[in-house]
Amino acid sequence: MNVPIYNEVVAQGGQPEILFWVGCAGSYDARAQKISRAFAEILTRAGISFAILGEEEKCTGDPARRAGNEFLFQILALQNIETLNLYKVKKIVCTCPHCFNTLRNEYPALGGTYEVLHHSQFLEQLLNDGLIKIHDTSTAPVTYHDSCYLGRINGVYEAPREVIGHLKTEIRELKRSRKNGLCCGAGGAQMFKEDEPGHKRINIERAGEVVASGSNKVVANCPFCITMLEDGIKSLDKQQEIMVLDLTELILENCV
Amino acid sequence: MIQVLMFCLLSFGIFRIAWKGFSKVYFNIMLGRDEHVSGNKGKRIQQMLLFALGQKKMFERPVSGIFHFFIYAAFIFTQIELIEIISDGISGHHRIFAEPLGKFYNFLINFIEILSLLALAATLIFLSRRNIIRLLRFQKPELRGWPSMDANLILLGEILLIIAIFTMNSADQQLQILEPNHYPSTGRLYLSGLVTDHLNSFPKDYLVFMERAGWWIHVLVIYGFIIYLPYSKHLHIFLAFPNSYFSRIEPRGSMSNIPEIENEVRGMFGLATQEIISPRDSFGASDVTELSWRQLLEAYSCTECGRCTSVCPANLTGKKLSPRAVMMSIRDRAEELGEFRREHKDNNAQDGKNLFDYISREEIYACTSCNACVEACPVLINPLIPILEMRRSDILMNSKGPSDWLPMFNSLENNQSVWSMSEARDAWKNH
Numbered sequence: 001m002n003v004p005i006y007n008e009v010v011a012q013g014g015q016p017e018i019l020f021w022v023g024c025a026g027s028y029d030a031r032a033q034k035i036s037r038a039f040a041e042i043l044t045r046a047g048i049s050f051a052i053l054g055e056e057e058k059c060t061g062d063p064a065r066r067a068g069n070e071f072l073f074q075i076l077a078l079q080n081i082e083t084l085n086l087y088k089v090k091k092i093v094c095t096c097p098h099c100f101n102t103l104r105n106e107y108p109a110l111g112g113t114y115e116v117l118h119h120s121q122f123l124e125q126l127l128n129d130g131l132i133k134i135h136d137t138s139t140a141p142v143t144y145h146d147s148c149y150l151g152r153i154n155g156v157y158e159a160p161r162e163v164i165g166h167l168k169t170e171i172r173e174l175k176r177s178r179k180n181g182l183c184c185g186a187g188g189a190q191m192f193k194e195d196e197p198g199h200k201r202i203n204i205e206r207a208g209e210v211v212a213s214g215s216n217k218v219v220a221n222c223p224f225c226i227t228m229l230e231d232g233i234k235s236l237d238k239q240q241e242i243m244v245l246d247l248t249e250l251i252l253e254n255c256v
Numbered sequence: 257m258i259q260v261l262m263f264c265l266l267s268f269g270i271f272r273i274a275w276k277g278f279s280k281v282y283f284n285i286m287l288g289r290d291e292h293v294s295g296n297k298g299k300r301i302q303q304m305l306l307f308a309l310g311q312k313k314m315f316e317r318p319v320s321g322i323f324h325f326f327i328y329a330a331f332i333f334t335q336i337e338l339i340e341i342i343s344d345g346i347s348g349h350h351r352i353f354a355e356p357l358g359k360f361y362n363f364l365i366n367f368i369e370i371l372s373l374l375a376l377a378a379t380l381i382f383l384s385r386r387n388i389i390r391l392l393r394f395q396k397p398e399l400r401g402w403p404s405m406d407a408n409l410i411l412l413g414e415i416l417l418i419i420a421i422f423t424m425n426s427a428d429q430q431l432q433i434l435e436p437n438h439y440p441s442t443g444r445l446y447l448s449g450l451v452t453d454h455l456n457s458f459p460k461d462y463l464v465f466m467e468r469a470g471w472w473i474h475v476l477v478i479y480g481f482i483i484y485l486p487y488s489k490h491l492h493i494f495l496a497f498p499n500s501y502f503s504r505i506e507p508r509g510s511m512s513n514i515p516e517i518e519n520e521v522r523g524m525f526g527l528a529t530q531e532i533i534s535p536r537d538s539f540g541a542s543d544v545t546e547l548s549w550r551q552l553l554e555a556y557s558c559t560e561c562g563r564c565t566s567v568c569p570a571n572l573t574g575k576k577l578s579p580r581a582v583m584m585s586i587r588d589r590a591e592e593l594g595e596f597r598r599e600h601k602d603n604n605a606q607d608g609k610n611l612f613d614y615i616s617r618e619e620i621y622a623c624t625s626c627n628a629c630v631e632a633c634p635v636l637i638n639p640l641i642p643i644l645e646m647r648r649s650d651i652l653m654n655s656k657g658p659s660d661w662l663p664m665f666n667s668l669e670n671n672q673s674v675w676s677m678s679e680a681r682d683a684w685k686n687h
Contacts, residue, residue, distance in 0.1 A: 003685040033684035054682040058672035068647030074521040101509035148626040183569040188625030193660035196622035199574030
């Protein structure tokens with residue numbers, strides 16, 4: 001599909017309104033790549049002027065910093081900030097809440113201040129502005145999982161629920177939701193290591209709550225949560241019954 | 257007269273001992289690294305009023321929230337009674353506020369009695385939650401031994417105090433009838449009055465003894481409490497206030513910057529660096545001296561309620577990590593190092609131990625940084641900061657840490673991505 005690259009647009013004298021920050025997962029993880037394509041598709045359909053950094057985008061440094069490797073974090077963050085400032089980027093939309101958090105809350109201290117949105121917030125705007133429209137046929141109930149980095153850490157609980165609310169469907173809440181939401185187990189760079197000894201994996205605990213919610217679809221907003229939930233649901237042998245979707249995919253599925 | 261002398265000597269002794277105890281706590285907190293907290297006074301005061309005074313987060317769990325509020329309210333209002341007791345003790349008067357306050361005094365004491373009864377109910381419920389119902393968060397390994405004993409001791413002290421108040425007030429009312437000149441009228445006290453109704457056959461000497469015993473037990477329990485506080489988890493009754501004032505107001509999702517490392521990297525890239533007034537030569541925290549005094553204040557503000565641990569995803573799934581244990585360990589280590597430095601009369605003395613002797617790598621590397629513990633704490637303690645600071649120390653200073661992370665670090669260094677992939681970063685659009 002055709003996704004504009006920032007430096008190419010700039011070279012032709014253009015200035016994209018939105019930078020779509022894809023993130024490592026969105027770029028390289030096979031499952032998350034689908035989310036990137038779905039989001040790019042929505043942006044294109046809505047007629048949004050956007051671009052990605054492509055090869056110039058580097059990891060935001062979130063996992064390095066949470067793992068304690070500040071040196072590596074600074075290397076990545078300062079390079080990204082150089083690029084973003086060079087292109088005079090104003091507005092960034094992320095499909096990953098970890099990228100969103102670091103760009104929004106950690107880059108300003110290093111000289112990188114931008115308007116940073118998570119895609120759930122941006123989708124909410126698109127839906128409210130009528131730039132994308134949803135079929136008005138009713139659909140089966142969906143369960144929503146709050147990611148820690150969007151929810152508890154950045155206080156965004158309502159935007160994703162508002163987005164789902166545009167569908168004719170019932171939102172099922174998990175036993176632990178909003179500020180009490182249970183982590184999927186991936187944050188703090190846990191995604192990239194084996195668990196410490198324990199009696200259960202965190203994603204299996206969370207997947208158990210998803211199963212208990214009784215719907216066939218669980219919607220998340222983070223590529224790492226999606227991997228964790230899919231693995232957890234597989235461990236409970238429920239992958240035939242329960243689908244794990246990103247918010248973007250749910251919207252694209254139901255788009256007019 | 258003898259009573260006045262006894263009281264004054266006792267009070268003097270108690271306050272001397274308490275002063276020593278609290279000075280040690282202050283010394284231990286100040287073992288922490290200097291960190292300047294400034295600005296946002298309005299927001300900070302608001303935080304203090306909302307969370308310490310208003311106990312907003314306590315009500316997230318309504319049962320413990322309400323019962324804790326009874327004890328809290330009784331504690332606050334009993335201070336008025338305490339002022340009277342101290343004034344009486346020093347001046348040799350009896351119920352010095354009764355006459356000047358008149359009807360309001362009657363209202364006040366009745367109010368305190370009602371709160372005391374509610375507090376008694378709460379105390380019994382809290383004891384049963386710990387010892388009979390055995391609520392899971394009170395059965396975790398870090399509470400074994402002294403911490404459980406500490407909690408029970410305070411609750412038992414509370415019961416003794418309330419019994420003393422009712423004994424004193426009920427005997428006093430009967431004495432007001434027998435000897436109105438010595439015992440100024442309090443007006444009808446409805447709760448202790450119920451006991452008084454059964455005291456009319458008691459001889460006067462006996463009533464005097466009851467009243468005095470109640471009064472002295474009240475004084476002794478409170479004085480005992482004051483000396484005991486610096487050694488107990490109950491410091492939260494005071495420290496919750498400064499702690500919520502000084503609590504971090506930066507966004508939760510931002511880790512503190514390390515300007516020395518930022519400068520080094522800026523230098524590498526040929527970017528302008530900033531001047532650092534007093535540069536640090538170690539990063540992260542391997543000991544309490546490398547944590548900020550704010551984190552040590554947090555450790556001393558912790559009352560070990562375990563709300564953090566009960567929502568920690570790592571702890572819930574059987575990992576060793578418990579945010580409460582992290583805070584308790586920090587306090588234990590501060591106690592140990594503080595004692596060592598006082599003994600050696602040297603504010604830089606090292607005892608060859610550090611925080612890693614108290615908090616294992618297995619614990620700090622189990623954290624998902626999900627902030628559930630931060631959200632849960634009623635007095636705004638942030639257990640995540642010390643966990644991440646210990647990771648920083650382990651990785652940056654010791655070059656240790658989980659070997660699983662090495663491929664990620666290598667990949668981030670060489671490919672600027674968490675995974676090393678052979679395809680282009682924007683190849684996804686063509687799949």
